[in-house]
Amino acid sequence: MPQSGYYIAHRSPGGEDPRGAAEVHDIIDFEWAGPDRSAMPYRDFQHCMNEAIERYREDMFTNSEGQGLASLGLQLAWHLQEFTAPERIYVVTGSQQALHLLVGLPFPNGKGNIVVEQPVHAGMVESLRGYGGKVHGITYEEGGMDLERLEALFRDGDVKFFYTVSRFHNPTGYSHTNKARKRMVELAQRYYVYIVEDDYMGDLDGDPRNDPMFAYDPSGWVIYVKSFSKVMLPGLRLGLREGFLRAKATADVHSPLLPQGRSRCT
Numbered sequence: 001m002p003q004s005g006y007y008i009a010h011r012s013p014g015g016e017d018p019r020g021a022a023e024v025h026d027i028i029d030f031e032w033a034g035p036d037r038s039a040m041p042y043r044d045f046q047h048c049m050n051e052a053i054e055r056y057r058e059d060m061f062t063n064s065e066g067q068g069l070a071s072l073g074l075q076l077a078w079h080l081q082e083f084t085a086p087e088r089i090y091v092v093t094g095s096q097q098a099l100h101l102l103v104g105l106p107f108p109n110g111k112g113n114i115v116v117e118q119p120v121h122a123g124m125v126e127s128l129r130g131y132g133g134k135v136h137g138i139t140y141e142e143g144g145m146d147l148e149r150l151e152a153l154f155r156d157g158d159v160k161f162f163y164t165v166s167r168f169h170n171p172t173g174y175s176h177t178n179k180a181r182k183r184m185v186e187l188a189q190r191y192y193v194y195i196v197e198d199d200y201m202g203d204l205d206g207d208p209r210n211d212p213m214f215a216y217d218p219s220g221w222v223i224y225v226k227s228f229s230k231v232m233l234p235g236l237r238l239g240l241r242e243g244f245l246r247a248k249a250t251a252d253v254h255s256p257l258l259p260q261g262r263s264r265c266t
Contacts, residue, residue: 084214113159136157167205170200181212197213199226201227
């Protein structure tokens with residue numbers, strides 16, 4: 001039925017599937033966008049864990065800087081094609097943690113409301129529950145988004161940030177065009193609204209001409225949340241950085257070091 005919602009077919013109650021074990025093994029999990037467990041290169045992961053412990057030794061088992069392992073920050077900046085500097089990258093326990101912290105933080109623009117795409121994924125819905133400001137929704141359909149409506153919200157809605165999944169949106173699977181991304185960044189800069197760009201699926205984009213919004217924003221209005229699954233948040237402006245680190249320290253002190261050390265394995 002048109003506009004009645006988004007659905008996913010579940011297995012039968014009790015977790016049993018009427019098909020044979022061989023067929024069930026071929027299921028792709030679209031609910032959590034997770035990789036096939038049988039394809040996991042666990043031997044390679046094991047090697048990288050051992051190498052991280054050998055390289056960093058006891059440093060892997062102590063408290064670290066809240067921002068993350070410095071050597072990993074260098075690698076991540078390189079991975080982002082130098083769109084940002086290592087000192088502006090924050091390693092988080094997961095992208096959902098970053099989003100949850102950003103919802104509750106005051107922003108340097110002094111505004112109090114949030115705009116999210118409709119529909120929006122369940123994790124963001126939970127983070128917004130109990131939020132003290134207003135949450136505005138803007139419809140995201142196959143043809144894109146009403147950018148005039150978005151501009152009106154930016155102009156009149158006292159918006160601190162706009163949350164968007166710019167590529168392979170969850171749950172619709174849609175992607176903004178480069179033209180739309182650039183326009184959104186222009187609107188954010190004009191009306192002093194931050195964009196929290198969740199690009200957790202961006203590595204699946206096979207078109208090298210598609211850049212994230214973060215690439216169009218040298219002034220720092222785009223906060224880019226990236227997943228490896230799921231580890232970093234580059235591009236916090238100076239006014240947000242100190243508050244973000246305090247909030248993160250309250251949540252988990254620091255992100256686990258061993259996975260960070262493993263990530264540098266070559």
